[in-house]
Amino acid sequence: MSPRCGRAENTLIEGAGMHPLDIPTPAALIDETRLMRNIARMQQRMDALGVRLRPHVKTTKCIEVARRQRDAGASGITVSTLKEAEQFFAAGFSDVLYAVCIPPAKLDRALALRRQGCALTILVDSIASASAVVAKGKAEGHPFDVMIEVDSDGHRSGVRAEDPSLIDIGSVLHDGGAALKGVMTHAGSSYDLDTPEALRRLAEQERRECVRAAERLRAAGKSCPEVSVGSTPTALSATNLDGVTEVRAGVYAVFDLVMANVGVCTPRDVALSVLTTVIGHQAEKGWTSVDAGWMAMSRDRGTARLAVDQGYGVVCDLTGDPIPDLIMIDANQEHGILAGRPGAQSSAPKLPVGAMVRIFPNHACATGAQHDRYYVVDHGRTVASGCTRALSGFKYEYKTLHTTEKESTSPHDQRREP
């Protein structure tokens, strides 16, 4: 082995006085440079379009990520559970939209948050839910702030802008003493698109339908100050947001392989990856086994129905550069199988037992949720070399790592066994 290889190994293995691989695998990594670039990109776009940005924190569920979004100019947060609302409120985020229609049994918990000073807005899309909200508000002498969910693309929940019940729901809330804060929609079908033109059309449809719902409510004498739209693909595709007051998006902060398929990022924008260690081989089959299975990656196979099926994820070296045509073709609970992409021309590199690689996930929201902390890696040709706790976060602790320059990024240099 040449001295140069020896140095590369030493840099990788012993750099900065710490073992750079001294992270128990599997582990979720966040590339801070990419994260900050993604956050800035969306914020600049929203600033240019003249709307507020209310990030959805369900993607990383991480206080430190949300702080970076706030520091960049975001206004308030969106959550998908009351637990998220509670945790982020405890960390100083008081302007919170709970963007899932609330069932009656959750109103006590929502009320408790509001009585502690959290400006929590809740969501309904039916007369039944609106009635329960106003009944609770009256019983407790505490009117809720409420938005009505609008169905702008037929993909999930909400009431259609032209549906007569939209006005009925508004009346129940308004007459019942609730504060009708506005309307919101999420064009989730954007995840199924993959051309800029189709995305622009859906973004315009999302805007148009939600603004139309607000106009109908206003025409019926209801106050409806807010018009909230969004998904990462539509937010990054909209060219006109007239009538919209805020945009919600979540996955943009770290992106993933589904978003790369949709076309709103490239794999080199993906800031979340899973660090994993090679544990074995089936040489005849060209399989390399790693210690990240679906517990680490999630069971999400979101790229299966898209233009480029990435299996359970794209394999990268430790700097986050994809290894050509190497993907995780299958996963068990704590085993992943790496192999060449079906039909690939290039042969996969031989990764020895003990070598580490990173895997970009199909769906960051699903993969992030499988981990109880993130390790933060630095940009460019540097790599994590240990960790110290920075600030406690939510379910996920955000850890800042010492970084060290390295000369070689080849996993071949990571051989550790004799």
Place this chain on the structure above:
Amino acid sequence: MSPRCGRAENTLIEGAGMHPLDIPTPAALIDETRLMRNIARMQQRMDALGVRLRPHVKTTKCIEVARRQRDAGASGITVSTLKEAEQFFAAGFSDVLYAVCIPPAKLDRALALRRQGCALTILVDSIASASAVVAKGKAEGHPFDVMIEVDSDGHRSGVRAEDPSLIDIGSVLHDGGAALKGVMTHAGSSYDLDTPEALRRLAEQERRECVRAAERLRAAGKSCPEVSVGSTPTALSATNLDGVTEVRAGVYAVFDLVMANVGVCTPRDVALSVLTTVIGHQAEKGWTSVDAGWMAMSRDRGTARLAVDQGYGVVCDLTGDPIPDLIMIDANQEHGILAGRPGAQSSAPKLPVGAMVRIFPNHACATGAQHDRYYVVDHGRTVASGCTRALSGFKYEYKTLHTTEKESTSPHDQRREP
């Protein structure tokens, strides 16, 4: 509404002085009667076949479940991570097989457990891994207990029984001072079968290949006392386990819809379900939205490629009786969409906002891992009505619930809003 219906409602809502629906949804429920029946079934089968049972605790990761398995006669446990090994050892389980091939970087952690008194057995399937294990053992003056993984069905990892390297691995371990405890295999391809005959054939293949590997090692002069095989489908299908000393299985404790497809249980054996609340409707489409999405169910679509595709799960009433042809057809992070099974004749019942139902999961291992605790419900016509903490568990706390008889199990009776 008739007095009888009124009483049913009261029983459901106020029974036993507690609100029976006072479980924050979504929540993971374990049906204790089914759990105990499943545990007894497997233990009796293994007793009759004359082998020890070493349950895999990765399915529920729950100390209380493992204690019930031990009380029924199980011997030791199987784990899929060193974290599980640590947690279960701390709870008094000292005979632990870590059934994933160990990379060199995890040997320190394994050694720490052994030095604390844990009889931890580790696994290798390559000369590289075996060499790292013996090198570490020599350096630390602490020989490891090691098994060799055998590939009996080509589905994942392990060395073939006839592979020359099997003996080489055994020699590295034996000559290097490690204790070669035996051979183990997992015929995971059994999950893809669905006839008793095919399952019996694979069970016999799993036995034959693993016994053959042991015989080859013994013929080469290596001690190889243990022959460990297993998966739930093969364990429940084997009729002859000559030469086998122990069987490993995990999902049998709670079963799931994949196992029902395979044919080794029925839906009424499934002891794990997710409790969820109705949050809205898209009446034109026949959709009912609930607050359990893929965060609660997992992204596992294990039945998609099987005879009966169950979507994200089968919808049941609160007693665990399936509602005919009602399944979760789609899921977002915190939204599930319930609808009639494609092509179903019967129309789905109208479930009002606030009603609760239970969802049987495709894959119990994946669904259980999404929750940080289980709520335990009682058998037959009773239902959970509150919870008190019983014993602290692993990641998952096992909570025992007060139960109450109820007269009606129809979700229609659960209407809570005015």
